[in-house]
Amino acid sequence: MKRHIILPVVASLMGFQVFALEQKDLEWLLMLNNCEKCDLSQAELNGIDLDMANLSGATLRKVNLNKSSLRQATLKEASLVGADLRRVDLSGANLSNANLVGANLRKANLTGADLSGAKLSNANLTGAVLSSANLTGTNLLGVELIGAKLERANARGAILKNANLSMTNLVLSNFTEADLSNANLSGAKLIDTDLTRATLRNANLSRKQLCRVKTTLGIINPECTDK
Secondary structure: OOOOOOOOEEOOOOOOOOOOOOHHHHHHHHHOOEEOOOOOOOOEEEOOOOOOOOOOOOOOOEEEOOOOOOOOOOOOOOOOOOOOOOOOOOOEEEOOOEEOOOOOOOOOEEOOOEEEEEEEEOEOOOOEOHHHHHOOOOOOOOOOOEOOOOOOOOOOOOOOOHHHHHHHOOOOOEEOOEEEEOEEEOOOOOOOOOOOOOOOOEEOHHHHHOOOEHHHHHEEOOEEEEE
């Protein structure tokens, strides 16, 4: 991974005042792989190696981290609103209580990541890998999860109202007490999935999709063959 950074320069509407990132924040990040509570908004960090970096509480609004590596990085309570996180590797990362509203996480790797309490409303997670991820209490309102992999994910109490989960892999995942009202689950793979006390009002879901799925009404299709 490269360590090359381009500093964005944003001119004000008046045409005179110019705003740029603090050079010291970038230098600190590159030197120590640590930049707690720093402001890197709109930074061009695509393709950079930030594995195990500490960015707790950092402001990373609209940052470009496309194709970067942040494996096991700490982004707890960080602000990544509108960030470009396409194809980023966040496997094992701590994103608990982070703000990712409107972020683009298309085809991102979030295997084993901690997203508990995070805000991901209207984010794009199309084709993302969230296997064994912690989504407990996560706000995924209106999120795009088309073709995403969520096998063995823990989404207990998550908000997925109006979310698009078509063609997703939900095998062995836990959606206990999750809100899936108005969600699109067409073509989703639900085998040994736990939907106990989940809200499914007006969800696009057929009974034939369920294979040994646990619900408040009992196990649906207990004798089914894995598809």
